[in-house]
Amino acid sequence: MVRKGQGSEVVADFQAGIDRVRLENHALTSFDAVKAALKQVGADVTLSLGGETLVFRNLQLGALTRQDFFLPTDPAHPGMRLTFGDDFNAFSGSASGVGSTWKTTYKIGEQLRTLSSNKEAEYYSDASVGMNPFSIQGGVLDITAAPGSNPLGLAYNSGLITTAKSFAQQYGYFEVRAQLPAGQGFWPAFWLLPANGGWPPEIDIFEVLGNDPTTAYASFGSKTGGGATQTVRMLPDLSQGFHTFGLDWQADRLRWYVDGNQVAEAATPADMHQPMYMLLNLAVGDTGSWPGQYDASKPTAHMLIDHVKAWQHAAATPMLAAIAGPADAIRAGGSYTLQSDGKLDLYDLRKAWSAISLDAAGLSPHVTHLVQGSAFDDQVRAGAGTLNFLGGAGDDSFWFGSGASRVFGNAGDDLFILSKGRIAAGDQICDFQRDLPGATEHDMLRLEGFSAAAHLDLKGSTGAVQSYQVVDGAYVSPVIFIQTVGGGTLTTADYVFA
Numbered sequence: 001m002v003r004k005g006q007g008s009e010v011v012a013d014f015q016a017g018i019d020r021v022r023l024e025n026h027a028l029t030s031f032d033a034v035k036a037a038l039k040q041v042g043a044d045v046t047l048s049l050g051g052e053t054l055v056f057r058n059l060q061l062g063a064l065t066r067q068d069f070f071l072p073t074d075p076a077h078p079g080m081r082l083t084f085g086d087d088f089n090a091f092s093g094s095a096s097g098v099g100s101t102w103k104t105t106y107k108i109g110e111q112l113r114t115l116s117s118n119k120e121a122e123y124y125s126d127a128s129v130g131m132n133p134f135s136i137q138g139g140v141l142d143i144t145a146a147p148g149s150n151p152l153g154l155a156y157n158s159g160l161i162t163t164a165k166s167f168a169q170q171y172g173y174f175e176v177r178a179q180l181p182a183g184q185g186f187w188p189a190f191w192l193l194p195a196n197g198g199w200p201p202e203i204d205i206f207e208v209l210g211n212d213p214t215t216a217y218a219s220f221g222s223k224t225g226g227g228a229t230q231t232v233r234m235l236p237d238l239s240q241g242f243h244t245f246g247l248d249w250q251a252d253r254l255r256w257y258v259d260g261n262q263v264a265e266a267a268t269p270a271d272m273h274q275p276m277y278m279l280l281n282l283a284v285g286d287t288g289s290w291p292g293q294y295d296a297s298k299p300t301a302h303m304l305i306d307h308v309k310a311w312q313h314a315a316a317t318p319m320l321a322a323i324a325g326p327a328d329a330i331r332a333g334g335s336y337t338l339q340s341d342g343k344l345d346l347y348d349l350r351k352a353w354s355a356i357s358l359d360a361a362g363l364s365p366h367v368t369h370l371v372q373g374s375a376f377d378d379q380v381r382a383g384a385g386t387l388n389f390l391g392g393a394g395d396d397s398f399w400f401g402s403g404a405s406r407v408f409g410n411a412g413d414d415l416f417i418l419s420k421g422r423i424a425a426g427d428q429i430c431d432f433q434r435d436l437p438g439a440t441e442h443d444m445l446r447l448e449g450f451s452a453a454a455h456l457d458l459k460g461s462t463g464a465v466q467s468y469q470v471v472d473g474a475y476v477s478p479v480i481f482i483q484t485v486g487g488g489t490l491t492t493a494d495y496v497f498a
Helices: 031-037
Strands: 009-011 021-024 038-041 044-048 053-056 080-086 122-124 134-137 140-147 156-158 160-162 172-179 186-194 202-207 216-222 226-232 243-249 253-258 261-267 276-284 301-313 319-321 345-348 357-359 368-372 379-381 386-390 397-399 406-408 415-419 428-432 444-448 455-462 465-472 480-484 495-497
Touching: 031 038, 031 044, 031 080, 080 172, 122 276, 140 276, 156 276, 172 186, 172 276, 186 243, 202 243, 202 253, 216 253, 216 261, 226 253, 226 261, 276 301
Parallel strands: 009 053, 122 156, 319 345, 345 368, 357 379, 368 386, 379 397, 386 406, 397 415, 406 428, 415 444, 428 480, 444 495
Antiparallel strands: 038 044, 044 053, 080 301, 134 140, 140 156, 140 301, 160 276, 172 243, 172 301, 186 202, 186 276, 202 216, 216 226, 243 253, 253 261, 455 465, 465 480
16 A cells, blocks of 8 residues: 555565555546656656655566556545446457457347348448448547448448456446437437346446437436336537536436436346446448437547446445455454455455455346466355456366356366356356367366266357356256357367266
8 A cells, every 4th residue: 555645665575466556635637647757767767656666676667557556545535446447549440359358249249230020221330340330539539430341241341349358346436428429310328238148137327319409318228127218308509618527427327417417217127236347439321220320421430439448436346355465364264254345246266375265146136346366276166146367377166156256267177067056147257278280278177967978069169269058968057158268169168067
């Protein structure tokens, strides 16, 4: 912890990606501000703190990321911490979303380029497939919708950006500052979808129809609570200048804002207690769509985005630093009870002195838990809630539960166990190491509780991501997403029925 007024300090053995710096009472409330204050000085990195300096010995500036800092609350949103921010000084996007801030295609495990169910006329393009709808000028992202050719033969090319692969959170405040287009058929939106890939629920922070840019629609859809749309009329012309749109998502209430003024409110449905990721897009309506068909006489539209940000309530992201050094009792073994506080919980066990064994059956099923494993052979059993796992260097074992899980085994020969009746829609293995010639690691998928006639079926493949289902007589499991290291589909050497 680095508190203002304590003077300059030196950190001798900071490990990027493992250790974290907590800044208290300093003015740096975003990672962009932190980056501007960082400087490489010889073999060290210095962080300027307004008259005080924090020195990281023997560290390279490029090794530091947003995850290495626990930032103070943002004075613009009292009691909240900035968890995501893009001011669009540059654009980081890709069709897969892997390694970039934004994914330019729809859905987590797929790369869809239109929503035909909405009767849309646009192809969500990017530089990898031809016409690039994204450009940056003066710290503003321009998403352009314009007529053009594309592989689907749709009338328009346009753009979509999502944080499906980079960021999701449960509850908090989500915000965009944007100037929206006017014109028949144009349909800009800012919305949230579940990080487990399911649908519904869905929260639409705004949808605007280009033929009436003085009206916005705030809505949500839910399996348990139905859905509702609240029409916000008599707004300023949203196509003339920039306006700020926000959503305050809490455990009990949803509140929508335009330019800082609350414009709508609803009770939070029971199925919205899970992490969700952000989407922004400029859709174009075709015949029979909600906004109506585009007007060919006004062919081009621009959605201008100044920034996208998200905040989290300061108390909603507790860090459990379970192992800090040799004085911790867990070094000697024993049993430990992890308490859920009803919000997003992070159990950081990366510095454990021995392997961890965690059974999540007693943890709250209404919140998301993230377990970061040790360097040893960890065993983690998920339960009814969402439990995500980041494995360490050992040969880890992860038992999927009835709640959806997103799992990275990382290094080692990892074992992933899926049991009949305990496979959830949206279960994901994100870095499966196949049995390849010359490979030093080989992960294994074990399928338990199935009959001798059961089989694993490949349902589809997009790049390195495949979707599978287990079929056992009349039983067909939910879709399981597996991303393989280096691509390629699973063979019988990669999974076993037990």
